[in-house]
Amino acid sequence: MSKTPTVSEYVMQRLADLGIDRVFGVPGDYSFPIDDAIETTPGLEWVVCANELNAAYAADGYARRRGAAILTTTYGVGELSAINGVMGARAHSLPVFHVVGQPSLRIQKRRLVTHHTLGDGTYGNFIPLSAATACVYAQLTPDNAIAEMERVIAEALRQSAPAYITIPQDLQCMPVVGTPLKGQPLASLKRHASAPAEIEGALAAVLGRLKQAKRPVLLPTAIIARYGLQAKVTALLDRTRIPFALSPMDKGVLDESHPGYLGLYAGEASAPAAVRQAVEEADLILDLGGLVFEDLNTGYWSDRLGDDRLVTLGTNFVHVGDKLFTAATLTDMVEGLLAGAPVFDKPALPEKTPADLVGAPDDRLGSASFYPRLQRLLRSGDVLVIETGTASAILPKLVLPAGVSCESQTLWGSIGWATPATLGVALADPSRRAVLVTGDGAHQLTANDIGVMGRYGIKPLIFVLNNGLYGVEDVLSERGHVYDDIAPWNYHALPAAMGCKGWFTARVATVAELDQAIATAQTHDGGCYIEVMIPETESQPLPRAMIDRIYKAPTPR
Secondary structure: OOOOOEHHHHHHHHHHOOOOOEEEEOOOHHHHHHHHHHHHOOOOEEEEOOOHHHHHHHHHHHHHHHOOEEEEEEOOHHHHHHHHHHHHHHHOOOOEEEEEEEOOHHHHHOOOOOOOOOOOOOOOOOHHHHHOOOOEEEEOOOOOHHHHHHHHHHHHHHHOOOEEEEEEHHHHOOEOOOOOOOOOOHHHOOOOOOOHHHHHHHHHHHHHHHHHOOOEEEEEOOHHHHOOOHHHHHHHHHHHOOOEEEOHHHOOOOOOOOOOEEEEOEOEOOEOOHHHHHHHOOOEEEEEOOOOOOOOOOOOOOOOOOOOOEEEEOOOEEEEOOEEEEOOOHHHHHHHHHHHOOOOOOOOOOOOOOOOOOOOOOOEOOHHHHHHHHHHHOOOOOEEEEOOOHHHHHHHHOOOOOOOEEEEOOOOOOOOOHHHHHHHHHHHOOOOOEEEEEEHHHHHHHOOHHHHHHHOOOOOEEEEEEOOEOHHHHHHOOOOOHHHEOOOOOHHHHHHHOOOOOOEEEEEOEHHHHHHHHHHHHHOOOOEEEEEEOOHHHOOOOOHHHHHHHHOOOOOO
């Protein structure tokens, strides 16, 4: 007879059943039975990150590519360090299972004062804080672990959001009570379900609008990736021939080489500019997942989509004109549209061409010469990870080559996210090359996870744009503040200092040096880290009227 698993062992095996094969975190003394269970669970591997915040960012990146992730930290100091990263996962609709070890109930019930606490004998201080990052919370015991794990998993996947799981240390080691359940891989699960009358009414209303339309446009969002719907949405586009655009937050969620791809829609910041007209003059705009009308995502709220033409298919609702259908899921709506949507005439779309290469070999590097070369080095299967900053203002406008996808954190916008997220992205699917573009300021927050990349043998291609300051801060305020200056690191020396073996590193300042470094990186069998010198003078402040419009701080006139 097989041994009954402990609570810790059961939690890890049940989450591994979803197809998760890595656990990101930092070990801690109230979590040692959990930490040990990760080592002994078949199919799971530890990824020990440099700190808990980095671990949360890495879990975020992994969940984007794998569908879900596991993060583990210790009580208090560990879980609170991870909060920013887990909250970012919530903002971007990612199921991250945050498993936290607590002091034993023998300590809690006696109100003993121990480390990692406020010294007041109270052991519920941190639960409201960590639970606020999640859509569901559970404290596990031997007799509730089986039932509670089913509830937590179902709700986290239904809402596509983090879950917070705590286990007192003494209970972590106790066998579960009841019959352990064997779960299914995430791809085989139906994560949310519609009410029959609501989905029938919603589908009829949307199909009715589509059949009346002459010039419809689709706006697919990153939510379709969270529910594994990219292939079905692509099939819908192929069959109906409806053109589509993507917002900055949704960059790369569908293949941008698709013949129906218009380009980037972001209000007045759309690229090419004709995309704005194509979207805003459509007689029906079908929003798949819920476009986020956020400042950076919609050209500082310059979108003009109109409530009368905008039909929104949310994760579990449909909004058509003055009708709101609830309990109508995005999955069921996409499947219904794929079966019943009309076919439209093939639209005439402009040819997609790469950005022009500029710069003579001896010219000093700048954004104008760097980004077109980055666009050309990308190859099918690559995952481009874009850090918040000046790169996130430029890169979304470039059309990605066939087979290239993209990840960014436009909404939460926590600088430093992208470096650990690249670790997670790379480990989620080692067959794909992870390509990171980060600024030096953001990189300094989390660069210690470069050593973690070396430890676990991943082979990213990393570009660090070095202009010696928080460049995006200068763009959004004004030049000359000492708080925008950063410490002058020798970035290209970091991988070796952190123990990365076999990495190609370079610092490049001219066009010829960049071209040579890219040529080497394209054939190098190992990690690549290229420090790109960018002049700080590129970071010029926006006009004062634009800054005032963005922040809406001055008194209106």
